[in-house]
Amino acid sequence: MAHAAAQLEVLRADRKALADRLERHSSWGWDVTLGLLVFGFLGSYATHDWWITGAAFVLFLVGLRVVVVVWQRRVRMRIDARERGPQRPLQVWLALCIAWALVASLELVWDVRGVVLAASAVMGLAVMGVSRWWGRAFVAQLRSEL
Structure with missing residues (x-):
């Protein structure tokens, strides 16, 4: 019994x-970088040029990979999408992606210029907020299960 209690204390x-490490290394810089990457990729659809959108997609993937690798090295942990974490921020993000797709279709169907760019700017800001929200929710979840 004492051995189990000691193991539980080590886990806590x-x-x-x-x-503590997550709080220390979770600055707004990560959130802003993610927001800019999302804005750059989604905003590229406003050009109506598939070469530009393709290049923006490659830059988005490379930038995202760099952010993830650097963050993982600083925090010394990996986030696995298959693990259960705070779900509400992810549900909000999914709803925002669907809303962006609907708004973007307005520009394509009715040729309303600038809608995709404006919606992409909103999505960039939204990803910053959702990223910050998810990080705080994850830290709160870790602390609540102590």
Whole structure:
């Protein structure tokens, strides 16, 4: 019984250290970078040029990979999308993506210029907010399960 209690205490200490590390390394810089990457990619649809959109997609993927690798090295942990984490921010993000697609279709169907660019700017800001929200929710979840 004492051995199990000691193991549980080690686990609690690890979770607390992880939550502290996440708070320490979760600056707005990550959120802003993600927002700019999303804006650049989604905003490229406003050009109506598939070469530009394709290039923006490649830059988005490379930029996203760099952000993920650097973040993982600084925080010393990996986020696995298959693991259950805070779900509400992800549901909001999915709803925003669907809304962007609907708004973008307005520009294509009715040829309303600038709608995709404006919607992409909103999505860039939204990803910054959702990223910050998800990070705080994850730290709160780690702390609540201590």
